Amino acid sequence: MSKGYLPQINPRILRWCREEAGFDLDLAAHKIGITAFDLTSCEAGTKFLTIAKLRSAARIYNRPPALFYFQDVPESLKMPVFRRLPENEDEPISPELRLEVRRIYEKRGYAMELSSYGADFEWNFIGSLNLHQDPEEVGMVLRNILGVSKEYPIKKIDSYKSFNFWRHTVESRGILVFQATSVPIHEMRGLSIAEKPYPVIAVNRKDPPEARAFSLLHEFCHIMLGKSTMCEVRFRNDSHNDEVFCNHVAGAALVPREKLLSMIKEKIGEPKEEWNEKELHTLSSFFGVSREVILRRLLILNLTSSIYYGYKRSEWKKEREDRKPKGFGERGHERILRKEGSTYTKLILNAFENKAITKSELSKMLGMKLRHLPQLEQLVFDKR
Numbered sequence: 001m002s003k004g005y006l007p008q009i010n011p012r013i014l015r016w017c018r019e020e021a022g023f024d025l026d027l028a029a030h031k032i033g034i035t036a037f038d039l040t041s042c043e044a045g046t047k048f049l050t051i052a053k054l055r056s057a058a059r060i061y062n063r064p065p066a067l068f069y070f071q072d073v074p075e076s077l078k079m080p081v082f083r084r085l086p087e088n089e090d091e092p093i094s095p096e097l098r099l100e101v102r103r104i105y106e107k108r109g110y111a112m113e114l115s116s117y118g119a120d121f122e123w124n125f126i127g128s129l130n131l132h133q134d135p136e137e138v139g140m141v142l143r144n145i146l147g148v149s150k151e152y153p154i155k156k157i158d159s160y161k162s163f164n165f166w167r168h169t170v171e172s173r174g175i176l177v178f179q180a181t182s183v184p185i186h187e188m189r190g191l192s193i194a195e196k197p198y199p200v201i202a203v204n205r206k207d208p209p210e211a212r213a214f215s216l217l218h219e220f221c222h223i224m225l226g227k228s229t230m231c232e233v234r235f236r237n238d239s240h241n242d243e244v245f246c247n248h249v250a251g252a253a254l255v256p257r258e259k260l261l262s263m264i265k266e267k268i269g270e271p272k273e274e275w276n277e278k279e280l281h282t283l284s285s286f287f288g289v290s291r292e293v294i295l296r297r298l299l300i301l302n303l304t305s306s307i308y309y310g311y312k313r314s315e316w317k318k319e320r321e322d323r324k325p326k327g328f329g330e331r332g333h334e335r336i337l338r339k340e341g342s343t344y345t346k347l348i349l350n351a352f353e354n355k356a357i358t359k360s361e362l363s364k365m366l367g368m369k370l371r372h373l374p375q376l377e378q379l380v381f382d383k384r
Contacts, residue, residue, distance in 0.1 A: 009054065013067060020061070020077060020102075021060070021099065023060070031056070034053060062099055094183070094187055100202070111197075111198045111344060117356060123173075129226075131245050135249045136248075136257060139253040145224075148169060155286075162210065166254075171342050175199050176344045177343065178200065178201070179338060181205050183204055193228045201223070210289050213289065218231065222246055231243065254289050264283070273308060275304060295313075333375040336372060
């Protein structure tokens with residue numbers, strides 16, 4: 001065998017890594033820098049990758065190079081229940097989403113291993129609901145579980161502050177709340193793992209903050225139902241009763257019926273069937289939610305028509321498609337805390353302070369460079 005080649009790697013693992021990462025042969029070969037025929041031959045064990053190409057494959061599949069030398073193929077990732085739009089059902093799950101789910105499961109594993117360095121939580125709300133309950137009442141139950149008063153909000157709230165408020169209350173109940181940064185919105189809006197210890201919610205940071213707040217409570221409802229799932233869409237009139245239920249509960253928790261009716265009387269006057277943009281903006285900006293959430297609440301309360309709701313929803317969809325994405329403009333330690341969440345970040349930092357993990361392990365668990373550690377510690381400790 002020529003110098004520079006690695007005949008001893010396990011070809012079955014080479015193929016497993018590609019399939020687990022969600023790449024087809026053509027795309028994987030293109031990224032590695034070889035032909036699809038050569039990659040097929042390498043996966044069959046009749047050809048071998050050079051050292052440089054193996055490193056490329058390891059980087060593209062996001063696996064350590066040593067894994068390719070293992071004798072046994074690792075256990076495959078078990079994806080949660082994934083409901084998809086009919087037009088997307090035959091599409092493979094993207095490499096970006098597969099990688100995000102794998103990282104989420106890894107982080108939850110770290111949290112479970114280091115649980116003795118975190119606060120004590122009770123997760124008795126997992127599986128406490130069923131679909132036969134009144135979603136309006138469940139919305140109030142959800143607020144009670146999170147310790148949110150009936151009066152909240154008492155004044156107009158910015159959508160970013162609203163999302164951060166709801167995220168903080170959810171994390172305070174021992175849920176790991178992550179933000180995905182590289183997954184297409186059409187593929188994943190929210191994800192939940194309804195298992196203890198440390199149930200998980202992930203929301204898509206490509207969504208605006210008001211949409212993330214809705215996803216957060218939608219997924220919390222899934223956890224209360226005891227179901228792990230990933231969700232793509234909102235307000236679907238389809239056969240997935242639990243999706244419709246969780247949509248209703250999230251809306252009722254974010255915009256309580258009595259509070260909404262009171263705001264309409266105070267800010268607008270008499271209810272009507274068609275609401276103009278200014279009126280919808282007035283209500284949505286007070287609660288820190290989207291106009292669609294407000295209009296959906298009005299529809300549920302019989303204060304608008306399904307025809308008008310459908311018309312406005314289509315109009316807003318076109319508006320979103322034309323909108324350019326915004327950058328986040330944050331420093332490294334701020335990005336880490338916002339992406340990984342306070343519950344998970346505090347747990348890892350506490351373990352490090354107690355010498356349960358090394359600096360390199362901390363770097364891996366938080367996906368950060370060590371130069372950000374002092375500022376991250378300061379930021380987290382200031383929040384305690």
